[in-house]
Amino acid sequence: MTCYSAIGVAGAGAWGTALANAAARAGRRVVLWTVFPDHAQDMIRTRENKMFLPGVPIAPDIEITADLAVLAETSAILMVVPTGALREVSANLAARLRPGTPLVACAKGIERGTDRFVTEIVAEAAPSAIPAILSGPSFATDVAAGLPTAVTVASVDEAVAAGLAEAMGSASFRLYHSTDVRGVEIGGAAKNVLAIAVGIAHGRKFGASAAAALTTRGFAELRRFGLAYGARPETLAGLSGLGDLILTCGGPQSRNFSLGFRLGSGEPLPAPGSGPLAEGFFTAPVLVGMAAKAGIEMPIAAAVDAVLAGRLGLDEAITGLLTRPQKAEIG
Numbered sequence: 124m125t126c127y128s129a130i131g132v133a134g135a136g137a138w139g140t141a142l143a144n145a146a147a148r149a150g151r152r153v154v155l156w157t158v159f160p161d162h163a164q165d166m167i168r169t170r171e172n173k174m175f176l177p178g179v180p181i182a183p184d185i186e187i188t189a190d191l192a193v194l195a196e197t198s199a200i201l202m203v204v205p206t207g208a209l210r211e212v213s214a215n216l217a218a219r220l221r222p223g224t225p226l227v228a229c230a231k232g233i234e235r236g237t238d239r240f241v242t243e244i245v246a247e248a249a250p251s252a253i254p255a256i257l258s259g260p261s262f263a264t265d266v267a268a269g270l271p272t273a274v275t276v277a278s279v280d281e282a283v284a285a286g287l288a289e290a291m292g293s294a295s296f297r298l299y300h301s302t303d304v305r306g307v308e309i310g311g312a313a314k315n316v317l318a319i320a321v322g323i324a325h326g327r328k329f330g331a332s333a334a335a336a337l338t339t340r341g342f343a344e345l346r347r348f349g350l351a352y353g354a355r356p357e358t359l360a361g362l363s364g365l366g367d368l369i370l371t372c373g374g375p376q377s378r379n380f381s382l383g384f385r386l387g388s389g390e391p392l393p394a395p396g397s398g399p400l401a402e403g404f405f406t407a408p409v410l411v412g413m414a415a416k417a418g419i420e421m422p423i424a425a426a427v428d429a430v431l432a433g434r435l436g437l438d439e440a441i442t443g444l445l446t447r448p449q450k451a452e453i454g
């Protein structure tokens with residue numbers, strides 16, 4: 124018997140809709156919330172999220188609403204809006220929440236301007252809630268289709284993390300639980316930036332060897348950043364770190380990889396916020412800024428940031444990476 128019998132999902136994008144279906148498959152009562160009443164009405168009418176997850180039926184029992192009060196009545200809420208909207212949505216929800224309701228950040232980023240990790244945003248915006256994080260290698264389309272997937276859910280309170288894993292888990296959606304909140308959220312945020320680099324390499328037709336080298340050295344950067352900000356090494360080598368890095372660097376199903384691929388193929392930089400959401404675009408400058416503050420080197424992430432900001436051309440960035448002084452392979 125789960126302690127979280129009703130799961131709320133804030134944000135009816137691709138990932139929110141997939142997670143709502145996963146929770147329904149696990150046998151939970153589910154409320155799926157979008158801020159736009161028209162979007163809610165369309166999903167109620169068609170039982171499909173044509174805008175973000177076309178072709179996937181929304182499970183029949185999922186209640187779709189644009190009313191925050193209905194969402195707030197659930198026993199645990201997955202926060203599935205982009206990092207840039209997480210503070211606003213958490214704050215709007217805060218006054219309506221029962222104290223002690225877990226708010227599970229599912230976004231993969233770091234807040235620009237504040238350097239806050241996603242559970243820190245939730246904790247500041249909704250102080251009466253219990254912040255938690257769900258992250259790992261999981262494309263929305265895979266989870267929505269019921270393909271086997273494993274992710275990590277973390278909270279400082281192990282019983283909360285284990286309870287959430289029990290409530291959301293099913294034969295096709297396996298959740299490991301953890302108390303290393305920081306490690307889980309850093310993996311998800313950093314891997315998006317590194318996947319842009321690997322996408323660029325593929326777009327440039329650099330071949331599979333270059334992609335493997337970039338992914339591996341990218342993991343060294345993710346690990347360095349994580350350790351500097353308090354993550355546990357085993358978490359960084361787990362599903363939400365190495366696991367999600369491998370997935371996201373693996374091909375065009377990833378929006379971050381695809382953004383890099385288009386750049387590497389010679390397409391111009393997209394306008395910020397246009398096209399499919401690629402969180403790495405927004406995370407790159409804050410990740411690199413925080414690395415500098417902690418005194419750690421992240422040359423691949425820094426090159427991605429410089430290219431996205433238009434400070435470096437692709438060829439200059441690539442030459443800069445390839446001509447770095449030789450060094451011992453230590454972390």
Ligand SMILES: NC(=O)C1=CN([C@@H]2O[C@H](COP(=O)(O)OP(=O)(O)OC[C@H]3O[C@@H](n4cnc5c(N)ncnc54)[C@H](OP(=O)(O)O)[C@@H]3O)[C@@H](O)[C@H]2O)C=CC1
Binds near residue numbers: 175
């Ligand atoms: N897609 C994936 O495979 C995965 C995504 N993630 C992460 O999940 C997060 C969300 O991604 P995803 O669902 O794919 O993104 P989408 O672009 O598909 O959807 C974003 C959703 O957020 C909502 N939203 C945006 N801004 C606001 C706002 N200010 N207030 C309220 N709602 C808002 C949108 O609302 P509306 O519907 O009303 O337009 C939309 O439902 C990202 O951090 C991503 O990295 C994590 C794992 C997998």
Ligand SMILES: O=C(CO)COP(=O)(O)O
Binds near residue numbers: 260315378380401402
């Ligand atoms: O986080 C994801 C897979 O775990 C989704 O990656 P993209 O946002 O790059 O599509």
